[in-house]
Amino acid sequence: xxxxxxxxxxxxxxxxxxxxxxxxxxxxxxxxxxxxxxxxxxxxxxxxxxxxxxxxxxxxxxxxxxxxxxxxxxxxxxxxxxxxxxxxxxxxxxxxxxxxxxxxxxxxxxxxxxxxxxxxxxxxxxxxxxxxxxxxxxxxxxxxxxxxxxxxxxxxxxxxxxxxxxxxxxxxxxxxxxxxxxxxxxxxxxxxxxxxxxxxxxxxx
Amino acid sequence: xxxxxxxxxxxxxxxxxxxxxxxxxxxxxxxxxxxxxxxxxxxxxxxxxxxxxxxxxxxxxxxxxxxxxxxxxxxxxxxxxxxxxxxxxxxxxxxxxxxxxxxxxxxxxxxxxxxxxxxxxxxxxxxxxxxxxxxxxxxxxxxxxxxxxxxxxxxxxxxxxxxxxxxxxxxxxxxxxxxxxxxxxxxxxxxxxxxxxxxxxxxxxxxxxxxxxxxxxxxxxxxxxxxxxxxxxxxxxxxxxxxxxxxxx
Numbered sequence: 129x130x131x132x133x134x135x136x137x138x139x140x141x142x143x144x145x146x147x148x149x150x151x152x153x154x155x156x157x158x159x160x161x162x163x164x165x166x167x168x169x170x171x172x173x174x175x176x177x178x179x180x181x182x183x184x185x186x187x188x189x190x191x192x193x194x195x196x197x198x199x200x201x202x203x204x205x206x207x208x209x210x211x212x213x214x215x216x217x218x219x220x221x222x223x224x225x226x227x228x229x230x231x232x233x234x235x236x237x238x239x240x241x242x243x244x245x246x247x248x249x250x251x252x253x254x255x256x257x258x259x260x261x262x263x264x265x266x267x268x269x270x271x272x273x274x275x276x277x278x279x280x281x282x283x284x285x286x287x288x289x290x291x292x293x294x295x296x297x298x299x300x301x302x303x304x305x306x307x308x309x310x311x312x313x314x315x316x317x318x319x320x321x322x323x324x325x326x327x328x329x330x331x332x333x
Numbered sequence: 334x335x336x337x338x339x340x341x342x343x344x345x346x347x348x349x350x351x352x353x354x355x356x357x358x359x360x361x362x363x364x365x366x367x368x369x370x371x372x373x374x375x376x377x378x379x380x381x382x383x384x385x386x387x388x389x390x391x392x393x394x395x396x397x398x399x400x401x402x403x404x405x406x407x408x409x410x411x412x413x414x415x416x417x418x419x420x421x422x423x424x425x426x427x428x429x430x431x432x433x434x435x436x437x438x439x440x441x442x443x444x445x446x447x448x449x450x451x452x453x454x455x456x457x458x459x460x461x462x463x464x465x466x467x468x469x470x471x472x473x474x475x476x477x478x479x480x481x482x483x484x485x486x487x488x489x490x491x492x493x494x495x496x497x498x499x500x501x502x503x504x505x506x507x508x509x510x511x512x513x514x515x516x517x518x519x520x521x522x523x524x525x526x527x528x529x530x531x532x533x534x535x536x537x538x539x540x541x542x543x544x545x546x547x548x549x550x551x552x553x554x555x556x557x558x559x560x561x562x563x564x565x566x567x568x569x570x571x572x573x574x575x576x577x578x579x580x581x582x
Contacts, residue, residue: 146344150337170397170435174468177434180441181465195479202476235471242497245504249528256529266527304520307536310563314540315404317559318411320348326355326551327411327543 135325142323182206273300347558354554371514371532372545375490378512379421382487387511388426390486391416392477392502393440394493394517395432395470402494405517406436408540409493412516413443415547416490422462430464430480431493432473437465474498478505486511492542493517497525504529516542537563 145162148155185199209227216223249256250270257263275281276297283289321327382389391413397406413429421427422444429444431437441463466476478501489506491499491514499522503513507529515526516534523535534542537559544556576582 150341173438174434177437177465178468180434180437181468184464194483198479238471238474238498238501242501245500246497246525246528249500249504249525253528256531257527307520307523309566310537311402311404311539313559313562313566314537315402315408316344316347317351317555317562318404318408318540320344320351321551321555322407322411324348324351326351326555328414 135328139323139325142319146323269300272296343562347562350558350561351554354557355551358550358553358557371534372542374512374532375488375514376546378488378514379416379490381512382426383421383424385487386424386426387487388428388484389421390480390489390506390511391427391429392489392491392493392495393429393431393436394491394495395473395498396494397431397433397435397439399494399519402519404540405494405519406433408517409436410439410443412492412543412546413440415543415552417444417462425462426484426487427462428464428480429462430466430473430477432465432467432470432495434465434468436493437463470496470498474501477502481505481509485509488512488514491515491518491526492539494519495522497521500525500529 141162144155144158148159148162152159182203185203188199189196189203212223212226218224250267253263253267276293281293283293318327379389381387393409393413394406399405409431417427417429429440431440441461444463464480466480467473486506486509489503489511491502495518497519499515499518503515503526506513512532513530514532515530517539518526523533526533527535541556541559544552573582
């Protein structure tokens with residue numbers, strides 16, 4: 129019974145939200161309440177997660193593990209930012225400058241590294257995948273997309289060339305929709321399996 | 334018929350098929366439409382990691398929910414019970430990390446819940462396998478790269494919702510010689526990971542993973558339902574396109 133009650137509550141809540149998606153007018157008050165409860169719970173889980181992050185770094189420092197110095201940096205920066213945010217408020221100019229002038233350059237530098245790594249791995253794709261139709265197709269389509277994005281290719285209006293160009297430019301969109309439809313179906317099955325209690329990742333066989 | 338009604342039909346059909354297949358399928362039934370090589374390799378490499386005392390890192394993504402890919406965070410959590418068995422924690426080499434507090438808390442619940450299923454706590458090192466290296470995608474990336482240096486890495490498995498920054502995780506893991514398996518991620522992540530991850534699942538294959546790892550009747554029912562809906566939808570789309578071309582629709 130201890131295991132069945134949470135499953136029943138979870139399934140009933142999920143099915144109510146699913147039904148509410150299709151009967152929004154009738155179920156709007158219940159739906160709003162359930163979604164707000166859900167957001168509050170996820171928010172609380174987020175807070176617990178942050179506490180967990182702090183605890184992990186504290187443990188690392190106390191045990192003098194490898195990388196303990198970085199944990200000190202993380203904790204000092206975290207505590208300073210939280211403390212300043214609480215005292216000065218989010219709208220304070222100094223606080224916003226403090227956060228953004230550190231965060232944006234750091235994130236930009238990480239994205240710059242990402243660009244370099246993406247370029248280097250794309251040069252080695254054949255080594256990873258071999259000369260397969262998929263890998264060659266991937267490289268060729270990436271190259272064609274890059275060329276088209278330069279917008280040097282111009283065609284006469286209402287010509288066959290323009291039609292052909294539009295057709296090629298639509299191909300990535302078509303492929304993307306195909307993958308998204310597949311993922312939507314997969315997501316639907318995952319959701320239904322949890323709702324129907326076929327999957328119980330929260331525990332219990 | 335409106336699109337909302339079409340949605341209803343698909344959802345009800347999927348639910349009915351799931352229930353029907355669950356009762357039809359017997360314990361030893363094996364749906365062999367798909368190759369299981371990738372999933373078998375994942376299991377093999379994880380076992381090899383345990384034997385050699387190397388770390389096995391499971392990534393649950395850097396966010397729990399997004400509007401475009403709402404099911405991915407939940408999917409990463411549903412994979413966990415088939416992937417992380419109670420005895421995997423015994424040597425302290427199992428690491429599970431996520432980039433959002435909610436993901437980590439739920440993962441912790443799952444790992445502990447599975448653990449209550451009959452395994453002595455005295456056999457573990459007492460270390461908590463769930464980690465939260467950072468709470469935004471880029472802070473998660475920075476924290477994760479540090480995690481990789483904590484212990485020699487044997488295997489890295491990527492699930493859930495993440496972007497193209499995953500290439501940096503996999504490149505770092507490649508440098509350590511670890512086996513890498515990736516499933517899920519956003520479309521940009523799928524394209525980016527195609528470049529340097531050999532064992533990669535894309536599109537709807539991602540959601541088939543629990544059925545490929547663990548052939549329980551429930552997983553098999555999900556596998557067949559998904560395949561049935563997928564093929565039906567392909568046939569439906571092709572017929573609709575032909576009818577549109579000939580001017581019927």
